[in-house]
Amino acid sequence: xxxxxxxxxxxxxxxxxxxxxxxxxxxxxxxxxxxxxxxxxxxxxxxxxxxxxxxxxxxxxxxxxxxxxxxxxxxxxxxxxxxxxxxxxxxxxxxxxxxxxxxxxxxxxxxxxxxxxxxxxxxxxxxxxxxxxxxxxxxxxxxxxxxxxxxxxxxxxxxxxxxxxxxxxxxxxxxxxxxxxxxxxxxxxxxxxxxxxxxxxxxxxxxxxxxxxxxxxxxxxxxxxxxxxxxxxxxxxxxxxxxxxxxxxxxxxxxxxxxxxxxxxxxxxxxxxxxxxxxxxxxxxxxxxxxxxxxxxxxxxxxxxxxxxxxxxxxxxxxxxxxxxxxxxxxxxxxxxxxxxxxxxxxxxxxxxxxxxxxxxxxxxxxxxxxxxxxxxxxxxxxxxxxxxxxxxxxxxxxxxxxxxxxxxxxxxxxxxx
Ligand code: C5P
Numbered sequence: 053x054x055x056x057x058x059x060x061x062x063x064x065x066x067x068x069x070x071x072x073x074x075x076x077x078x079x080x081x082x083x084x085x086x087x088x089x090x091x092x093x094x095x096x097x098x099x100x101x102x103x104x105x106x107x108x109x110x111x112x113x114x115x116x117x118x119x120x121x122x123x124x125x126x127x128x129x130x131x132x133x134x135x136x137x138x139x140x141x142x143x144x145x146x147x148x149x150x151x152x153x154x155x156x157x158x159x160x161x162x163x164x165x166x167x168x169x170x171x172x173x174x175x176x177x178x179x180x181x182x183x184x185x186x187x188x189x190x191x192x193x194x195x196x197x198x199x200x201x202x203x204x205x206x207x208x209x210x211x212x213x214x215x216x217x218x219x220x221x222x223x224x225x226x227x228x229x230x231x232x233x234x235x236x237x238x239x240x241x242x243x244x245x246x247x248x249x250x251x252x253x254x255x256x257x258x259x260x261x262x263x264x265x266x267x268x269x270x271x272x273x274x275x276x277x278x279x280x281x282x283x284x285x286x287x288x289x290x291x292x293x294x295x296x297x298x299x300x301x302x303x304x305x306x307x308x309x310x311x312x313x314x315x316x317x318x319x320x321x322x323x324x325x326x327x328x329x330x331x332x333x334x335x336x337x338x339x340x341x342x343x344x345x346x347x348x349x350x351x352x353x354x355x356x357x358x359x360x361x362x363x364x365x366x367x368x369x370x371x372x373x374x375x376x377x378x379x380x381x382x383x384x385x386x387x388x389x390x391x392x393x394x395x396x397x398x399x400x401x402x403x404x405x406x407x408x409x410x411x412x413x414x415x416x417x418x419x420x421x422x423x424x425x426x427x428x429x430x431x432x433x434x435x436x437x438x439x440x441x442x443x444x445x446x447x448x449x450x451x452x453x454x455x456x457x458x459x460x461x462x463x464x465x466x467x468x469x470x
Contacts, residue, residue: 078151080176083111085226086158086192086235093238094124133175148182158192168206190218195231212309253461255296260336262343264304266322271354279426280344282306287453302328322372339386341376377409392416413437
């Protein structure tokens with residue numbers, strides 16, 4: 053096995069594609085300084101036994117010569133949509149059909165915008181439209197360009213269309229700024245492409261997941277909420293789908309796109325989330341309560357906007373129903389997994405919740421610290437069940453969700469075979 057696979061976080065979580073040899077990878081290189089990293093990427097892919105063809109945008113050829121990619125891929129490099137020679141050798145349609153995977157690395161903000169809007173005015177954007185194979189995109193750009201709302205909207209759109217985004221990394225950028233936007237390392241991209249991240253460990257199971265915050269209205273314009281972004285719950289839904297489950301996602305208000313094959317039930321308040329979850333839970337084999345449900349809601353919601361008259365004011369709150377605890381008390385409850393976000397005493401609070409709410413498993417994480425937690429791309433988890441525990445180190449929430457789903461499946465199978 054090649055050296056970069058040996059550095060996988062935990063190889064037992066991965067199953068290798070049997071078809072790695074002769075896998076046809078079409079690498080699209082667009083015009084960014086990270087194009088030089090794609091030369092190494094092509095070399096690694098070849099080393100894994102893949103056949104590689106490279107398509108370059110015109111601006112990419114200003115960063116790195118097509119000859120470099122020709123030498124590394126062992127194939128002619130394609131640069132033009134309407135080049136008579138290239139057309140006879142391999143048309144854009146034949147190239148798209150040849151590919152088992154289309155990877156765009158680096159993907160500039162421009163090619164991302166073109167692909168998300170279906171523009172086809174050069175070879176690479178046309179290939180994206182013509183491709184019927186899985187598409188992977190590894191963005192690389194200045195951190196401000198990456199964070200710009202329109203870029204994030206384009207990324208969300210591509211994700212919703214089934215494209216896998218290999219998220220950029222944090223660090224020093226060629227422009228001198230520091231932040232999120234560096235293209236992922238070639239070995240990481242290679243691993244994402246060639247390694248099937250998750251086994252079909254939930255095949256045929258019905259999985260119910262709650263995600264995001266709730267909003268508890270005070271009056272028509274104000275509400276009480278929390279910092280949950282829903283990213284962990286949505287990543288879990290995605291991973292459960294990949295693991296073969298039929299997923300229902302009950303979501304509070306978030307700015308995320310749910311995977312196409314998920315049944316999405318959107319709610320706002322804790323009471324609505326309770327109703328939606330309790331209506332589905334009896335029909336599911338696994339429930340993961342990843343939502344940050346409000347513990348208290350205002351006892352009354354004013355029908356008119358509350359005026360600022362008194363110097364001080366009081367809001368009376370009442371406890372909401374504990375959804376998780378109610379699910380675990382059903383006559384035949386699903387395998388029930390809770391979350392515990394804690395600022396202190398992580399383990400003891402998590403263990404207390406595991407027992408008091410009668411859960412099968414609880415995933416605890418720190419909040420209010422520099423790394424991880426609410427609204428972060430990354431997180432680390434300390435997972436507890438009645439007879440054991442496991443630490444999942446700080447990593448991207450997508451990967452973390454895959455690992456948690458595998459752990460849920462292991463414990464679910466253990467419970468159902470003993
Ligand atoms: O008790 P605490 O709110 O810290 O427990 C967190 C876990 O309980 C999370 O899994 C959350 O989804 C769930 N919860 C719930 N209903 C509530 C409050 C929390 O399901 N009303």
